[in-house]
Amino acid sequence: MRKRFEQQLTFGITPIGEVVINKKSRHQLAPVLIALQYAFNDKELSEEIFKLLEQKLLSGKKATGRLGMSLWELLVLGVVKLSLEIDFDFLHDLANSHTELRGILGVGNSSLVKGKEYHYQTIHDNVQLLDSATIISISELIVKGAHGLLKKKEGVDCLNLVIKSDSFVVESAIHFPTDMNLLWDSCRKCIDIIGLLKKEKEGVSESCYWSGWGQYKSWYSRVKKLYRITSEIHRKKGANYQFRLEEATKNYLEVSGTLSEKVALSLRQGALYIGTSMIDSVRVGNLLKELTYYLSMLDKHRDLVNRRILQGEKIPHQEKVFSIFESHVEWNTKGKLNKKVELGHNVLIATDQYQFIVYQEVYEQQVDKSRTIAIGNHIAELFSSPSYHLSSISFDRNFYSLLAKQALNKSFDVVVLPKPGKKTAQQKEEESTEIFVEKRKKHSAVEANINQLEHHGLSVCRDKGIDGFKRYVAYGILSYNLHRMGRIIMETKPTKAAA
Numbered sequence: 001m002r003k004r005f006e007q008q009l010t011f012g013i014t015p016i017g018e019v020v021i022n023k024k025s026r027h028q029l030a031p032v033l034i035a036l037q038y039a040f041n042d043k044e045l046s047e048e049i050f051k052l053l054e055q056k057l058l059s060g061k062k063a064t065g066r067l068g069m070s071l072w073e074l075l076v077l078g079v080v081k082l083s084l085e086i087d088f089d090f091l092h093d094l095a096n097s098h099t100e101l102r103g104i105l106g107v108g109n110s111s112l113v114k115g116k117e118y119h120y121q122t123i124h125d126n127v128q129l130l131d132s133a134t135i136i137s138i139s140e141l142i143v144k145g146a147h148g149l150l151k152k153k154e155g156v157d158c159l160n161l162v163i164k165s166d167s168f169v170v171e172s173a174i175h176f177p178t179d180m181n182l183l184w185d186s187c188r189k190c191i192d193i194i195g196l197l198k199k200e201k202e203g204v205s206e207s208c209y210w211s212g213w214g215q216y217k218s219w220y221s222r223v224k225k226l227y228r229i230t231s232e233i234h235r236k237k238g239a240n241y242q243f244r245l246e247e248a249t250k251n252y253l254e255v256s257g258t259l260s261e262k263v264a265l266s267l268r269q270g271a272l273y274i275g276t277s278m279i280d281s282v283r284v285g286n287l288l289k290e291l292t293y294y295l296s297m298l299d300k301h302r303d304l305v306n307r308r309i310l311q312g313e314k315i316p317h318q319e320k321v322f323s324i325f326e327s328h329v330e331w332n333t334k335g336k337l338n339k340k341v342e343l344g345h346n347v348l349i350a351t352d353q354y355q356f357i358v359y360q361e362v363y364e365q366q367v368d369k370s371r372t373i374a375i376g377n378h379i380a381e382l383f384s385s386p387s388y389h390l391s392s393i394s395f396d397r398n399f400y401s402l403l404a405k406q407a408l409n410k411s412f413d414v415v416v417l418p419k420p421g422k423k424t425a426q427q428k429e430e431e432s433t434e435i436f437v438e439k440r441k442k443h444s445a446v447e448a449n450i451n452q453l454e455h456h457g458l459s460v461c462r463d464k465g466i467d468g469f470k471r472y473v474a475y476g477i478l479s480y481n482l483h484r485m486g487r488i489i490m491e492t493k494p495t496k497a498a499a
Contacts, residue, residue: 002057004053005073019100019103052134052137056131081127082456085459095123128463138478151387163379167348169334174323181227182321189290189294193294270284329344347362356481362473369399379411390412395418456477
């Protein structure tokens with residue numbers, strides 16, 4: 001059974017509150033560790049954080065069984081991974097060797113005690129247990145905790161928040177898609193799984209092995225050779241380009257079609273034995289499910305290649321798949337010179353004048369202006385207490401709608417929502433006022449926050465699936481907010497004690 005965190009005062013182990021972190025360090029990890037230490041020591045803040053973690057991970061579970069990784073360790077490791085934009089191998093090494101990080105984890109040891117040692121798979125499995133909603137809620141608590149520090153620093157009881165909002169694309173770690181290379185991906189994955197099924201012996205009767213795959217590895221070279229020939233003709237063009245491309249494509253489709261029929265036959269034979277005494281292995285059942293998916297992708301992309309190249313048909317956008325591994329990925333074009341196409345998802349953020357991200361959302365199959373009202377309502381609800389005043393909110397032109405503007409005016413003193421296209425005389429007058437122009441000029445500061453986020457792991461998402469994508473983004477924004485909070489703590493001069 002997991003626990004919040006119980007740091008027993010064992011000989012040689014330093015309590016988290018007493019870990020000394022160099023406040024003069026210029027490394028990006030130092031502010032994050034300082035902020036985590038502050039959050040752990042603040043009773044109210046840590047209580048709220050642990051409640052959220054318990055609600056997600058311990059709800060409905062009995063308080064029995066072996067002790068797993070504590071809730072605090074799980075959170076710290078997830079934050080550090082995104083803060084440094086590192087993989088699990090690097091994180092594993094840091095968790096076992098970085099002195100200050102181990103101190104914040106609560107396993108810091110002296111030279112006399114070895115201390116706790118983390119295993120790679122333990123870290124990998126535990127860091128991914130939280131969902132995006134829980135991490136977002138923790139991030140909001142961190143922002144409010146940081147605002148409390150700012151109130152003390154500025155000597156005020158109420159903060160006037162100036163909000164700026166914009167969206168950017170977080171890309172998925174996939175190659176650029178074409179119908180031909182996606183067809184090759186589908187073929188090779190089918191062959192991969194056939195190879196795994198042939199090697200699988202646990203729970204599978206000998207008579208159940210699929211015949212005809214003795215030389216299954218030869219299919220790699222057969223399919224890849226034709227894929228390479230076809231793609232090179234398409235890339236280089238040259239004399240008789242169209243004729244040569246069609247001939248190469250026909251050969252590519254013929255061999256991939258033969259592979260598809262062979263895989264489909266083996267799949268039907270294997271499916272007959274699932275759940276029987278001949279196949280009682282869960283792993284084999286899962287492999288057959290994967291094979292079914294990749295076979296469907298193989299057939300789909302054979303059809304798309306045929307329609308696009310041989311039939312000359314223009315494929316509708318809704319029929320396209322941009323990755324067989326990350327089927328949720330979207331095609332985004334924001335008009336950037338260096339990145340004309342970005343494959344991932346739009347991430348919407350809102351920041352305040354203290355550079356904290358107060359709102360975040362990963363949205364699918366939507367445009368910016370459809371989320372404008374949702375941003376305003378969420379921020380108004382989150383900061384509805386008397387200790388906050390919503391001074392202004394600003395957007396780009398692509399967020400504009402008349403309904404959104406009317407809704408935002410109810411919660412914010414000033415709404416900067418420029419109208420695209422032709423404007424009426426009243427709109428021109430409104431957008432030329434001094435306060436509107438001032439806020440609109442300062443709106444570009446949100447681009448700096450987006451750039452900082454990209455240095456907290458949000459340039460390319462390394463996790464799999466849409467849920468993994470949202471969790472990855474949420475961890476990145478939480479680490480960013482903690483980094484900003486740590487900077488404020490480091491810049492705050494300690495008060496001198498009375499003589």
